[in-house]
C-alpha cells in the first residue's frame with residue numbers, strides 16, 4: 001500500500017501490466033524520454049526500452065492508426081493523446097477503424113487498445129487543453145469510455161481497460177492528476193468496466209457525477225447535509241459508455257429527486273442520456289424535474305474565465321435545492 | 327526496360343549569408359536599407375526582452391502558460407519582413423517576434439498569456455490570423471486564404487509558420503499537396519528549432535532535410551540558416567516573389583534553435599543537455615546581427631544601451647496596459663460572446679442564468 005497521486009497510480013498500472021504481459025506497449029508524443037508531459041509514463045522507457053515505450057512523431061492519426069494495426073496483430077497498445085483536444089486529429093482512426101474493425105471483419109480482428117487522454121478544465125491551460133468531449137466517443141458504437149475519479153479507481157480501471165478485448169477511450173481528469181493522494185494497493189486490483197459505484201449513501205436526493213466533478217458534487221452533498229439536513233446519495237459513473245444505469249435509476253426510485261453534474265457542455269451532454277434513462281426506468285417515481293448542472297454551451301474560455309465555466313459547489317448546491325424544492 | 331530511373335530534378339539548397347562570427351558573404355547580402363536593418367535588430371531585441379519578461383511574469387504566477395520565442399527571432403523577423411501589409415501571416419503558437427513585427431501590440435500578447443480571449447482579437451483590417459495551437463492545423467487555412475487571393479486576383483501572398491514537429495502531421499502534407507495542385511501563392515515557413523517538446527528532429531523524421539518534403543508535392547524547398555536574418559530574408563523574399571508572380575508555393579526550412587523551454591510547463595533538463603543549448607547560444611541570431619551592424623558602423627555599444635532602455639520601457643508599458651485591460655474585463659458572461667453571428671435563444675437564456683448565478 002502506498003499513498004499515490006492519480007498520475008502515480010496510472011504509472012503503477014502501466015508498469016504492472018507491462019511487467020505482466022509483454023504484448024503491452026506504450027506509444028505517443030513525449031511518452032518516452034520525457035515520461036509524458038504529465039509524467040504518467042515516467043520511467044517506463046528505462047524499464048522496458050524504446051521498442052515498447054515509443055516516442056512518436058507529432059502525428060495523432062498515425063499513433064491511433066498504428067495502434068489499431070498493432071492490436072489487430074495481437075499486441076496491446078496503450079497510446080496517449082497528449083490532450084483530448086488533439087484526439088480529433090485521430091478521430092477518423094478512432095471512429096472509422098478502432099471502433100469498427102471487429103464489426104467489419106465479422107469478429108476476426110478485435111482491437112484491444114487503450115487510448116489515454118487527459119481531459120477537462122481547471123488547470124489554467126491554453127486553448128484546446130480543457131475540453132470535455134466524452135460524448136464524441138460515447139456516441140460511437142464499438143468504443144468504451146472510462147473516466148476515473150481518483151488514484152485508486154484510476155489504477156484499477158486502467159488495468160481493466162488494458163485487459164479489455166475492445167478499444168477503450170480512457171479519459172483522465174487532469175484537475176485531479178495531483179490534487180490528492182489515496183492508498184493504492186500494491187497487489188493487482190481491477191474494477192469491471194461498465195459498473196458505477198455509490199460513493200455516498202442517502203435517501204433524499206440522488207446525485208450523479210464522474211471525473212473531477214465527483215469531488216465538487218461530494219462537497220455539495222456535505223454542504224446540503226450540514227445546511228439543509230438533506231442526505232444525498234452520490235453515484236460515480238466511472239464508465240460513461242456502456243452506461244451503467246442500474247444504480248442511479250434504482251436510487252432515483254428511492255429519492256424521487258435527481259441532479260446530474262458534468263463539465264461537458266449542456267446540450268446533448270451525458271446528462272441528456274442519463275435523464276432519458278431515468279425517464280425510461282424511474283419515471284413514475286420522480287417527484288421533481290431532473291436538474292442538470294453542467295458547463296454552458298460555450299467553447300471553454302481562456303483560463304481567466306474557466307472557473308466561471310465549470311460547475312462549482314455553489315451551482316451544484318443551487319441545482320440540488322431546485323430539485324428538492326420543486 | 328521495365329526498371330528505369332525517373333528524373334526528379336530536385337535539390338535542396340542551404341543558404342547562409344551572415345556567418346556565426348558576423349562575417350558576411352557580400353555577394354549574397356540582400357538589398358536592405360540601413361533603417362530596415364536597424365528595425366530588424368530592434369524588433370528582434372524587443373521580442374527577446376519581452377519573452378524574458380513574460381517568463382518572469384509566468385514564474386510569479388501573474389500570467390499562464392506560454393511558448394517562448396527566444397532563439398528564433400531571426401527566423402521570424404527575416405521572414406515576416408518580406409510581407410506587405412496586405413499579405414497574410416498565419417502563425418502557430420510561438421510567433422511572438424513575427425506578431426510584433428506585424429504590429430500586434432505587445433499588450434495584446436500579454437493579455438492572451440494572462441488567459442483572456444480578448445488578447446487574440448484581430449483588428450478589423452489586419453491580415454493576420456490568430457494563434458493556432460493544434461500543431462499544423464493552421465497550414466491548410468493558409469492554402470485556403472491563398473486560394474482566395476488567387477481567385478480574387480488580389481496579389482496577396484500568404485505565409486504560414488509551423489515547426490519541425492508539424493511536418494509529421496497529416497495537415498501539413500495535405501496542405502502542401504493542395505498548394506502544389508492549385509498553385510496557390512503560399513510560403514510555408516518551417517522553423518526547425520531542433521525539438522518538438524522532448525522529441526529531437528532526428529526522431530521526428532528519417533528525412534535528411536525538412537525542405538525536401540516539398541519534392542513530393544511539386545514545390546521547391548530551401549534550407550536556410552535560421553539564425554541568420556539576412557539569409558532568412560533573402561530566401562523568403564524569393565519565395566514571396568515567386569508566389570506573387572504566380573509561380574506557386576515554396577517551402578522554406580529555417581534551421582534554428584529553441585533556446586528556452588518548450589512552454590512554461592516544460593522541463594528541458596529531462597531530455598536535452600545544457601551543453602547543446604550553450605553551443606546554440608554562441609549562434610544567437612541577435613548577437614550575430616548586432617556584430618554585423620557594428621562592423622558596418624550602423625550601431626554602437628551606446629546605441630544598444632539606449633535601445634535596451636527604450637525597450638525595457640516598452641515592455642513595462644505593455645504589462646501595465648494589459649493589467650489595466652484585465653481589470654476592465656471582469657465579466658464572466660463575456661464567455662458567451664462570439665459563438666455565432668447571432669446568439670441563438672438557448673444560449674441567450676444560458677447567459678442570463680449564468681449572470682444571475
Ligand SMILES: Cc1ncc(C[n+]2csc(CCOP(=O)(O)OP(=O)(O)O)c2C)c(N)n1
Pocket residue numbers: 029058060082086089420459460461488489490491492493519521522523584588
Ligand atoms: C495536434 C497537436 N498535437 C499535440 C500538441 C501538443 N504539442 C504542442 S507543441 C508540440 C510540439 C510541436 O513541435 P514543433 O512543431 O517542432 O513546434 P515547436 O513547439 O518546436 O515550436 C506538441 C506535441 C498540439 N498542440 N497539437
Ligand SMILES: [Mg+2]
Pocket residue numbers: 489490491517518519520521522523
Ligand atoms: Mg520544433
